[in-house]
Amino acid sequence: MCYYNGQKVSREEFIRLMALEKATKNYDFLNKGVISGFTDTPVAVVVATEGNTNFDIVQMEWGFIPNYLNTREEVNRMRKGYKDTNGKYVPGQPQLNAKSENLFVSERSGRRSMFYDAAKNRRCLVLSSGYFDWRHVYRTNKKTGEKLKTPDKYPYYVSLREHEYFYMAAIWNPWTDKETGEMANTVALVTAVANPLMKQVHNSKERMPTILSDELAWRWISEDLSEQEILEIAATQYPYQEMSACTVASDFLGKLDPTEPFIYDNLPAIELVV
Amino acid sequence: MSQETIDWQANYRGHPIKIGKRQIGKTEVYYVSSSPEKKPLVLTRALKSGGKEFWTSIPQGMQKEAEEIGAIIDKLEK
Numbered sequence: 001m002c003y004y005n006g007q008k009v010s011r012e013e014f015i016r017l018m019a020l021e022k023a024t025k026n027y028d029f030l031n032k033g034v035i036s037g038f039t040d041t042p043v044a045v046v047v048a049t050e051g052n053t054n055f056d057i058v059q060m061e062w063g064f065i066p067n068y069l070n071t072r073e074e075v076n077r078m079r080k081g082y083k084d085t086n087g088k089y090v091p092g093q094p095q096l097n098a099k100s101e102n103l104f105v106s107e108r109s110g111r112r113s114m115f116y117d118a119a120k121n122r123r124c125l126v127l128s129s130g131y132f133d134w135r136h137v138y139r140t141n142k143k144t145g146e147k148l149k150t151p152d153k154y155p156y157y158v159s160l161r162e163h164e165y166f167y168m169a170a171i172w173n174p175w176t177d178k179e180t181g182e183m184a185n186t187v188a189l190v191t192a193v194a195n196p197l198m199k200q201v202h203n204s205k206e207r208m209p210t211i212l213s214d215e216l217a218w219r220w221i222s223e224d225l226s227e228q229e230i231l232e233i234a235a236t237q238y239p240y241q242e243m244s245a246c247t248v249a250s251d252f253l254g255k256l257d258p259t260e261p262f263i264y265d266n267l268p269a270i271e272l273v274v
Numbered sequence: 275m276s277q278e279t280i281d282w283q284a285n286y287r288g289h290p291i292k293i294g295k296r297q298i299g300k301t302e303v304y305y306v307s308s309s310p311e312k313k314p315l316v317l318t319r320a321l322k323s324g325g326k327e328f329w330t331s332i333p334q335g336m337q338k339e340a341e342e343i344g345a346i347i348d349k350l351e352k
Contacts, residue, residue, distance in 0.1 A: 005330045005337040008323045021333045023298050024316050164300055
């Protein structure tokens with residue numbers, strides 16, 4: 001429980017008011033309909049203060065930069081992709097997300113993960129009012145009856161029914177450009193295996209952000225957790241019954257209200273028979 | 275965000291005040307100015323832990339004024 005202006009308020013309400021302070025003062029992030037990981041817009045991040053007795057809301061760059069990258073040029077290569085010495089294209093890895101399964105050991109290499117230190121020591125929360133994901137639907141070729149190779153992609157706006165704002169588990173890393181001395185706090189969202197709703201919405205990857213309840217959110221940023229506890233919280237699947245997913249226009253990014261529902265006539269409804 | 279747009283004029287403790295209503299995200303905030311030289315007081319409605327609504331200043335520190343001017347806004351919005 002927290003106090004704001006002498007009044008007892010929930011932790012969630014406290015965070016909302018703290019974020020509102022920032023929005024009315026210096027920043028505009030509560031006024032932004034969409035923050036894209038592919039632009040430079042900073043995100044609002046909740047971090048515990050020293051001693052873990054309170055928390056603060058700060059801005060960070062979305063896209064985890066590991067310390068083995070030395071310069072912005074190297075960062076841009078990692079994020080956007082590049083051609084290696086043999087001329088082979090290496091696809092970009094913006095590191096917007098960190099899979100919960102990868103926090104300590106890399107699934108790919110089986111070695112210590114680049115997220116290890118951050119997962120252990122720099123856990124934070126990204127404040128959100130909702131997020132967008134794409135559902136892939138494959139049409140069939142009318143002549144052959146075979147699935148087309150390229151899916152139609154339908155954007156959905158996903159939010160929580162009872163919460164105007166909610167917390168997504170994240171990890172952060174302070175990074176310094178060794179040439180220019182530029183310093184940046186960078187953050188990655190932690191993702192979990194999709195719940196039954198998100199399995200149908202984000203059906204290409206079947207992942208979802210790790211959305212935490214007030215209680216788990218506080219534990220995530222403020223407690224000295226074991227690796228096992230970190231992995232358990234990181235793998236949290238928010239209950240699908242408390243979530244809402246609604247299709248939005250394909251050009252939602254340019255809309256005044258990007259979350260405005262949009263109906264696609266041919267899109268089959270999501271089925272939730274569990 | 276312009277703070278010049280005025281939605282209401284009222285009197286508070288014998289002084290004229292100008293009140294502007296704005297939307298930040300899904301939240302309504304109110305800018306209250308008593309003089310062009312002073313920074314406006316920002317107010318909003320918040321929820322106590324029991325679910326009851328209360329007026330608060332943003333940032334903290336002007337709770338008395340928030341409650342008193344909030345009551346004026348409540349009447350103006352009726």
